[in-house]
Amino acid sequence: MKRFGVAALALAVWAGPAWADDGGEAVFKSSCGACHSLSQNRVGPPLAGVVGRAAGAVSNYLYSAAIRNSGLIWTEDKLDAFLISPKTVVPDTKMTFNGIRDAVRRQALIAYLKSH
Numbered sequence: 315m316k317r318f319g320v321a322a323l324a325l326a327v328w329a330g331p332a333w334a335d336d337g338g339e340a341v342f343k344s345s346c347g348a349c350h351s352l353s354q355n356r357v358g359p360p361l362a363g364v365v366g367r368a369a370g371a372v373s374n375y376l377y378s379a380a381i382r383n384s385g386l387i388w389t390e391d392k393l394d395a396f397l398i399s400p401k402t403v404v405p406d407t408k409m410t411f412n413g414i415r416d417a418v419r420r421q422a423l424i425a426y427l428k429s430h
């Protein structure tokens with residue numbers, strides 16, 4: 315039993331950064347969690363179901379006119395571009411976020427959002 319415990323610990327350490335093995339939940343919590351939840355309005359709108367949704371679609375969230383009138387659909391590609399640099403995709407958005415440069419982290423995050 316003791317041996318098993320040590321092996322499990324070694325495996326956990328070997329697995330590397332948390333976001334690599336948890337489907338992006340850690341990226342969501344650390345990069346988006348200050349402003350977004352999955353299910354409730356916070357500083358930003360809730361993000362459950364956002365992949366494939368029209369921009370500005372949460373009816374009781376007060377979006378900027380820029381997002382509301384953008385006509386965008388949050389496809390995986392659009393979301394990816396937005397997460398690299400929100401203001402490049404929607405110049406007057408009120409989402410003040412510097413973006414995620416690392417493509418692997420963005421992919422993990424988008425996969426996480428897709429599954430919620």
Ligand code: HEC
Nearest residue numbers: 345346349357358369370371377378381407408409410411
């Ligand atoms: C500093 C706060 C903040 C952070 C951090 C932040 N956001 Fe936002 N987000 C906002 C705000 C505010 C809006 C509303 C933008 C508007 O109306 O212009 C928004 C809007 C969005 C939208 C558009 C949603 C819709 O319904 O059209 C998406 C998608 C989004 N955020 C994804 C993310 C993701 C993913 C992260 C993490 C990588 C993140 N945001 C980090 C504040 C933030």
